[in-house]
Amino acid sequence: MSKNSVTIVDNRNGNQAEFDILDPTIGSPAIDIRKLHGELGLFTYDPGFQATASCKSDITYIDGDKGILLYRGYPIEQLAAHSNYLETSFLLMYGHLPSNVEYHEFVGIIKRHTMVHEGLKQFFNGFHHDAHPMAIMVGVVGAMSAFYHDSLDINNPRHREISAHRLLAKMPTIAAYSHRRAYGLPLLYPRNDLDFIENFMYMMFAVPSEEYKVDPIAVQAMRLIFILHADHEQNASTSTVRLASSSGANPFACISAGIASLWGPAHGGANEAVIRMLEEIKDPDEIPKYIERAKDKNDDYRLMGFGHRIYKNYDPRAKIIRQACYDLLEIMDNSNQPLFNTAKQLEKIALEDDYFLERNLYPNVDFYSGIILRALGIPLNMFTVIFAMARTAGWISQWLEMMEDKEQRIGRPRQIYTGAAPRDFVDLSKR
Secondary structure, three states, X not given: OOEEEEXXXXXXXXXXXXXXXXXXXXXXXXXXXXXXXXXXXOOOOOHHHOOOOOOOOOOEEEEOOOOEEEEOOEEHHHHHHHOOHHHHHHHHHHOOOOOHHHHHHHHHHHHHOOOOOHHHHHHHHHOOOOOOHHHHHHHHHHHHHXXXXXXXXXXXXXXXXXXXXHHHHHHHXXXXXXXXXXXXOOOOOOOOOOOHHHHHHHHHHOOOOOOOOOOHHHHHHHHHHHHHOOOOOOOHHHHHHHHHHOOOOOHHHHHHHHHHHHOOOOOOOHHHHHHHHHHHHOOHHHHHHHHHHHHOOOOOOOOOOEOOOOXXXXXXXXXXXXHHHHHHHHHOOOOOHHHHHHHHHHHHHHOOOHHHHHOOOOEOHHHHHHHHHHHOOOOHHHHHHHHHHHHXXXXXXXXXXXXXXXXXXXXXXOOOOOOOOOOXXXXXXXX
């Protein structure tokens, strides 16, 4: 990185110090403040880390103002059009697109790891029948370290790679089993003659008594969801994975922590919230009423699936997935047609209303992915599980990168203490 510097002056006492400016490949430069406390006795205050870079990373780049998302330098539009999830996962993990030989070797490795330990399968019977699939996923993924402890030396590159392969391969199996436990369905073994997405859908929906066929349009829609959600820079769950791994925790524990963070409704529950909103609206004729509520400053009602904290322009992922959503709706039955009609009408109004256009409140990826998952018959409580499966590639890649970063230290944010000043203890008899 090329280096310039900036001078920070403490106006209280006139003390000042110079700090390097770090220039990225693309994006905003950052002030290296690691010596701030040592030089000036100061910390920075940045709730939510909105202006703080916690690491250097070669994996994902986002320009929210221009609506750009790159994986390892490749535009998300090109990957969505030409790649698949496992090829994209290889790119994220290893930093380059695989050769033909590398690709097929990687796919073969992942397929060999799709089964879970028979002892681990017993965990699913221990959960209550109506346990949330995310609760099951957090527990089972964390428990993997008790079954696959032959590769837990985080200082051994080969161990790290084996653990990464196991996590990527077994996550669909764990996710499908989490769903089937709730419905009393048998836990099916993976089918390695199917590709990654087809195998997951088979384990989710097939029954032993009849043949299961996956519609290629449904597979394509799910493939896009997986690619578009594979990584998204230093979001809450990815930062959680990195923070947990900074302590030297094993990879299964770190990914389990990421799943727990994703479970929060402010992070991974947006597409589920879209469906709940559409179910609340019910009738397309009621949409104007909800639009007016969203515009009312005195009403805290929000339309879900519109706008994005990072993308101040159109979410590039939404542009990609929109057509897949419409293609899928054309082949599905009419059981959810009122809900889908409401979604189409709401989308049309949002794309034409000046209130939304002026504020860049365009439909985002969660709007369309929620509709797709609903059209595929996936229960609402599985929406975030699908998200976690897709994001596993990114979590693993971020973890692998951090393990090789010599500058990383155990995460230890500072605070501004606002509690009581020093005071003396008073004996209980005198209080």
